Amino acid sequence: MNFLAVIGRVVIGFLRAAGKIGLFAVNGVRHIFAPPYYPRELWRQMLNIGYYSLPVVGLTTLFTGAALAVNIYEGSSRFNAESTLPTIVVIGIVRELGPTLCGLIVAGRVSASMAAELGTMRVTEQIDALVTLSTDPFKYLIAPRILATVLMMPFMLVIVADTIGVLGGYLLATAKLGFNSGNYIKSTVDFLEAIDVMASLTKAAVFGFFISLMGCYHGFNTRGGAQGVGISTTNAVVSACIMILLSNYVVTEMFFSS
Amino acid sequence: MNNAVPKIELKGLHKRFGDKVVLDSVDLTVMPGESMVIIGGSGSGKSVTLKCILGLLEPNRGSIKIDGTEMVGISTDERKKILTKFGMLFQGGALFDSLPVWENVAFGLLAQNLCDRKEAKEIAIEKLRRVGLSPDVGSLSPAELSGGMQKRVGLARAIAANPDIIFFDEPTTGLDPIMSDVINELIVECVKDVGATALTITHDMSSVRKIADNVAMIYHGNMIWTGPKDQIDQSGSDYIDQFINGKAEGPIKMEILKG
Secondary structure, eight states: OHHHHHHHHHHHHHHHHHHHHHHHHHHHHHHHHOEEEEEEEEHHHHHHTTTTGGGHHHHHHHHHHHHHHHHHHHHHHGOOOOGGGHHHHIIIIIIHHHHHHHHHHHHIIIHHHHHHHHHHHHHTTTHHHHHHHHHTTTIIIIHHHHHHHHHHIIIIIIHHHHHHHHHHHHHHHHOOOOOOOOHHHHHHHOOOHHHHHHHHHHHHHEEEEEHHHHHHHHTTOOSSSSSHHHHHHHHHHHHHHHHHHHHHHHHHHHHHOO | OOOOOOSSSEEEEEEEETTTEEEEEEEEOOOOTOOEEEEOOOSSSSSHHHHHHSSSSSSSEEEETTEEEEEETOOHHHHHHHHEEEEEETOOOOTTSSHHHHHHHHHHHHHHTTTTTHHHHHHHHHHHHHOOOOOOGGEEEEHGGGGEEEEEEEEHHHHOOOSSEEEEEEETOOHHHHHHHHHHHHHHHHHHHHEEEEEEESSSHHHHHHSSEEEEEETEEEEEEEGGGGGGGGOOOHHHHHHHHSSSSSSSHHHHHOO
């Protein structure tokens, strides 16, 4: 009996949380389209989310591309299929590793930063101050963050992640594994299809939405003091990572399930 | 007899969090131009009363009227319109640390599109000067300011749009006695300058004696006494006598021990 009650409580708690996040998301997206707009705040967020994430995203994908090339070379040489390396690297990076790694890194950096910033604003009454200054916190704080992340993830970060990831594989293959530069580039370009790029950018936009949603939701609903901010930050990163991995599967199925 | 419409009128205000009743039935009337100070111990319901008036918390029942207009249950747009009449000094300043000081002061002006950025900056600098801060403070970040300076910037922000009603939440908390007096003086001057009605919550009696025209004491979620500042020492209430004299012995202490 108690066991059933525990299951019931967990299910109701989960549904309640999902409902709250859903309503928060609808409210946040609604405010993106309704005036007044805050272009300065949007620009500040785009700079912070896009530009300042570039170094860490670039470094991570560069080394991942190189490591992927080594692994594929070692694996494919067992059945004399080394020539498939450029194709597998480009498809692996563009379809999967570029957006997913980029999403996870940005979740760690941006989702945490949003939750900590909004959480601190909540506990220091800055969000209350916004309300008393006739400013809707959803318009001023949430909408620009969601929009900035959804724009920056595909159109800056994942494009760069995909390019540098492929470049990492190319550099290693040509410098260490003896691949011809021209042939490598030709194989890469020949086998990369538009749908691969579309899938990559779609994933990036979806990941961007969940990264900002989780960061904003947990930060905005922070309770308590420093400990509350810490809890919100952790919850934001963990939930954003889970949503990225889950939505990655869903989008992959949507594009490539035959 | 004064027939003016009260600036703020609370009737039977009740607020509970779960089973805990914070405001039982609060009645309060603040007339135009009056400086009302609500006193009371920690946890007596002062801040919750203020947050209900500001619309940050929704009361469970009761009425809040601003200039005769009911605030409880109104739409967000209507509330936003009424909020433009308000200025608020938060206990910790609540300055936006992502913005420089002048933008903090001018935030309400820019948010309500009352002027362009250039004019807003000029007004902000003027308001900073009004609270005793030099124009170069305007370009600093709030994190670079001392506690007293942050309070002054908060005050400048509260008066920037010349509000009808200014709220002060524990304006002298965390300040040394001299800076507390400076802030109290500034509050009196600024409220007079803009011709506003003021509602302050505090447990600092030196603030009360400096700022107030009238005083109300809240205890266990009810207003137990309201009257002019100069009658507070002869209120005849043991609760008020104990509070204003800061004595450990008295009915408030006894209530705490009973709890």
